[in-house]
Amino acid sequence: MSNLNDLTPPQQQAVEHIEGPLLVLAGPGSGKTRVITRRIASLIENGVRPHQILAITFTNKAANEMASRVEDLIPDRRVWISTFHRFCARLLRSRADLVGLQSNFSILDSTDQQTLMRQILNDLDFDTVQYAPGKIAAIISRAKNKLQSAEEFERARGESIGTHLDAVASQVYRDYQQRLRTSNAVDFDDLLLHVVTILSENPELRSDLDERFRYVLVDEYQDTNLAQYRIVAALSQDHPNLCVTGDPDQSIYGWRGAQIDNILRFESEFPQARVVRLEENFRSTASILRTADCLIANNVQRKSKSLTTSNPDGTPVQLLTFEDGHQEAELIARRIRKAFEDDGRKWSDFAIFYRVNSLSRELEHALNRQAIPYQVVAGLAFYERAEVKDLLAYLRLVNNRDDRAAFLRVVNKPLRGIGKTTQSKLNVWANSQNRSLWEAAVNAKDVPGLSKRAVGLLTRFVNLIESMSMADAGSVADLMRTIIDKIDYTRPWEGSPSEQDLQRLSNVNEFLSAAEQYDEQAADERSLEGFLETVSLATDVDRFDESAGRVALMTLHAAKGLEFPAVYVVGVEEELIPHKRSTRENDPKQIEEERRLLFVGMTRAMEELYLTQTRRRAIHGRMLETIRSPFLGEMDLVDVDCSEFEWAPDHAWISQTAANSDLGDDANSAAPTLDRRKPLLTTGAALLNGESHAAEIPAGFSMGMQVRHPRHGLGTVVELSGFSKRRTLTVEFQQDGRRVTYIASKCPLQPVGSG
DNA sequence: TTCCCGTCGTTTTTT
DNA sequence: ACGACGGGAA
Numbered sequence: 001m002s003n004l005n006d007l008t009p010p011q012q013q014a015v016e017h018i019e020g021p022l023l024v025l026a027g028p029g030s031g032k033t034r035v036i037t038r039r040i041a042s043l044i045e046n047g048v049r050p051h052q053i054l055a056i057t058f059t060n061k062a063a064n065e066m067a068s069r070v071e072d073l074i075p076d077r078r079v080w081i082s083t084f085h086r087f088c089a090r091l092l093r094s095r096a097d098l099v100g101l102q103s104n105f106s107i108l109d110s111t112d113q114q115t116l117m118r119q120i121l122n123d124l125d126f127d128t129v130q131y132a133p134g135k136i137a138a139i140i141s142r143a144k145n146k147l148q149s150a151e152e153f154e155r156a157r158g159e160s161i162g163t164h165l166d167a168v169a170s171q172v173y174r175d176y177q178q179r180l181r182t183s184n185a186v187d188f189d190d191l192l193l194h195v196v197t198i199l200s201e202n203p204e205l206r207s208d209l210d211e212r213f214r215y216v217l218v219d220e221y222q223d224t225n226l227a228q229y230r231i232v233a234a235l236s237q238d239h240p241n242l243c244v245t246g247d248p249d250q251s252i253y254g255w256r257g258a259q260i261d262n263i264l265r266f267e268s269e270f271p272q273a274r275v276v277r278l279e280e281n282f283r284s285t286a287s288i289l290r291t292a293d294c295l296i297a298n299n300v301q302r303k304s305k306s307l308t309t310s311n312p313d314g315t316p317v318q319l320l321t322f323e324d325g326h327q328e329a330e331l332i333a334r335r336i337r338k339a340f341e342d343d344g345r346k347w348s349d350f351a352i353f354y355r356v357n358s359l360s361r362e363l364e365h366a367l368n369r370q371a372i373p374y375q376v377v378a379g380l381a382f383y384e385r386a387e388v389k390d391l392l393a394y395l396r397l398v399n400n401r402d403d404r405a406a407f408l409r410v411v412n413k414p415l416r417g418i419g420k421t422t423q424s425k426l427n428v429w430a431n432s433q434n435r436s437l438w439e440a441a442v443n444a445k446d447v448p449g450l451s452k453r454a455v456g457l458l459t460r461f462v463n464l465i466e467s468m469s470m471a472d473a474g475s476v477a478d479l480m481r482t483i484i485d486k487i488d489y490t491r492p493w494e495g496s497p498s499e500q501d502l503q504r505l506s507n508v509n510e511f512l513s514a515a516e517q518y519d520e521q522a523a524d525e526r527s528l529e530g531f532l533e534t535v536s537l538a539t540d541v542d543r544f545d546e547s548a549g550r551v552a553l554m555t556l557h558a559a560k561g562l563e564f565p566a567v568y569v570v571g572v573e574e575e576l577i578p579h580k581r582s583t584r585e586n587d588p589k590q591i592e593e594e595r596r597l598l599f600v601g602m603t604r605a606m607e608e609l610y611l612t613q614t615r616r617r618a619i620h621g622r623m624l625e626t627i628r629s630p631f632l633g634e635m636d637l638v639d640v641d642c643s644e645f646e647w648a649p650d651h652a653w654i655s656q657t658a659a660n661s662d663l664g665d666d667a668n669s670a671a672p673t674l675d676r677r678k679p680l681l682t683t684g685a686a687l688l689n690g691e692s693h694a695a696e697i698p699a700g701f702s703m704g705m706q707v708r709h710p711r712h713g714l715g716t717v718v719e720l721s722g723f724s725k726r727r728t729l730t731v732e733f734q735q736d737g738r739r740v741t742y743i744a745s746k747c748p749l750q751p752v753g754s755g
Numbered sequence: 756t757t758c759c760c761g762t763c764g765t766t767t768t769t770t
Numbered sequence: 771a772c773g774a775c776g777g778g779a780a
Contacts, residue, residue: 058769085770110768118775128775129763188770223769256768356766358771412756419756537770557767579766597767620765621771 014276015039018046021270024245027307028603029283032245041073043215050077054213056084058220060542084228085537088191099194104400104529106185107536112405113137113187120175131168139169144189145225145257150174182436183404192227199234206234214239221246225257248303249296252597279305283563285314288609292602294635299592319637320612328614329366331642332568337370347373351552351564353601355576360553377544377554387507394483398469399528402436414487422454476531477515506706556601567605570612574627598631707731
């Protein structure tokens with residue numbers, strides 16, 4: 001029996017609980033993950049078989065972390081730890097037949113989804129401007145989250161007033177599901193929805209699974225939607241050993257169908273449930289915790305709890321006021337640089353959170369000017385890049401011929417004369433026959449109106465895909481190389497000096513190395529299907545690298561679950577926090593979610609927390625006076641007015657190096673702004689590093705990253721070690737496969753692209 | 756088939 | 771300010 005002395009009494013209670021439902025209400029920083037992993041270990045020590053345990057999280061990142069911590073505690077036990085979607089995907093693959101799918105179904109990403117919506121809207125002769133595919137998709141997604149089928153949605157709509165948009169969505173919903181079915185494809189919502197259907201329509205299967213997963217744990221339970229609730233409940237009927245953990249105060253996905261009620265109602269749902277409250281915070285200083293607690297106390301819809309900590313008071317939470325967004329970004333960057341130089345802070349100690357992604361740009365510019373390395377969580381997703389999507393579409397088509405989105409993406413790429421006219425004829429035939437586009441292509445000679453030439457071209461395409469799938473022998477990377485080869489995909493860009501083409505080649509290479517990585521990791525279980533699943537369920541947040549040694553920039557939503565010594569929450573202004581959209585309908589629920597969002601952001605901070613606001617801010621290009629956020633009045637904050645700051649180079653708290661950078665270019669300029677001219681970047685940072693290409697230095701390097709050397713050309717980072725000045729990296733060059741090791745701060749290597 | 760230009764709509768997005 | 775989409779010209 002393991003020692004529980006390092007846990008607080010409530011933590012021990014949660015860890016030692018074995019049979020029956022358990023609700024763990026865990027405040028921020030209360031050691032929740034620790035409790036969950038220790039409890040899993042404790043279950044196993046008490047004789048529960050590992051495969052009877054199912055732990056569900058929302059993000060891959062959380063799942064991976066939990067898995068590795070469980071592995072540390074009790075090595076080599078196979079506990080199923082997975083995200084909701086991945087769990088459902090697995091389950092669905094094994095019983096796809098029950099909902100009319102084949103086990104090799106494709107998972108559509110949101111881009112594919114919208115493209116499909118657009119096509120349907122066009123086919124139904126709806127204006128895609130007035131009825132934006134994204135909006136229709138959102139309505140349908142909301143319906144699915146409420147477990148409404150197309151028919152049920154239609155019926156529910158008939159009973160209420162319903163907008164025009166709803167009426168269109170209802171029509172589209174039907175066709176959309178129809179096309180998904182003929183494509184042998186599902187969207188993210190369907191993964192959950194189909195599993196709910198399977199569980200409710202097949203009682204024996206349900207009870208088998210209930211029996212098999214005798215101990216179910218769900219993390220971040222406050223973010224579950226109706227479908228997820230149903231799945232969890234279905235697995236916990238005969239063996240209600242259901243443990244859910246979460247914090248109603250951190251529910252920030254209501255707009256996506258999450259039902260905060262699921263956690264609020266848990267006790268009435270399971271009257272025999274034991275409730276454990278983890279209210280002691282081990283993360284933040286007392287000042288930070290007190291301030292956040294004051295804010296959240298203004299919410300009505302919550303389980304009140306008292307957050308405590310024995311951490312020192314620390315510095316008070318400050319409210320920094322700036323003249324505008326430009327000054328805000330610039331001064332935050334300088335403050336971070338100063339803390340790095342004077343207080344021994346690491347870059348990775350800092351995080352900057354904002355409500356909307358558009359605020360990141362100004363911050364990025366400022367960090368660049370200060371030569372501060374940073375990473376933006378989100379931005380253009382790797383898997384959204386055109387080259388990656390193209391190759392992915394070929395892989396998907398090889399895996400599932402009926403995949404409509406994949407077919408359309410590659411049928412004429414590279415150009416092979418199968419244009420719009422041919423495609424639309426295939427489409428008409430496929431829709432009328434309820435067959436897939438692939439089947440239409442295979443039966444091209446039966447499709448009315450196709451020219452002899454078109455039939456020939458389609459046959460060639462069909463043969464091409466068939467020949468690709470012959471090459472599918474396990475290794476995904478090998479298959480991908482075959483595909484690239486067969487279509488001469490990279491030919492047009494090879495040897496081209498243009499930046500864009502280099503970028504394209506590097507995207508292809510990065511994707512290839514992702515496939516190689518998968519091959520290696522999945523070892524003998526590797527399969528095309530497995531790779532595609534991994535890819536389509538991957539997200540940007542998963543790519544956040546805590547060890548990258550950079551300042552982190554992300555939205556407040558993405559910040560959940562993370563912690564940083566020093567945090568800036570920018571743009572705490574009316575219309576931003578709370579966001580305009582949430583105040584419009586005057587719905588207190590929506591305002592409360594905004595308050596929770598700010599609460600989540602604030603409680604990420606361990607030692608220092610700064611909220612910032614501006615007097616004027618440019619929104620969509622227009623400079624507007626800001627209005628004070630009502631949330632600011634709910635907290636005790638130390639006011640610091642930074643708006644008088646002048647850009648004089650000798651200002652007291654500008655660091656020497658940063659000041660130099662101003663002298664370089666801007667000392668004489670009349671306008672009190674630092675512009676984005678290239679020379680400034682080079683000059684300022686050059687002084688910092690005594691080199692002429694300083695703009696290249698700030699960007700950190702990461703494993704697998706594509707870099708370019710002025711003489712050796714393109715290469716891949718294959719090894720990293722050491723920190724800051726002693727950071728070294730090894731690069732394998734493409735042209736000759738040679739490996740060279742460099743000191744990160746003194747090499748002429750330039751990262752290719754933004755990933 | 757492709758490319759260029761004008762119009763429009765701009766939250767958050769675990770999967 | 772900026773990007774995405776759709777229509778029209780080449």
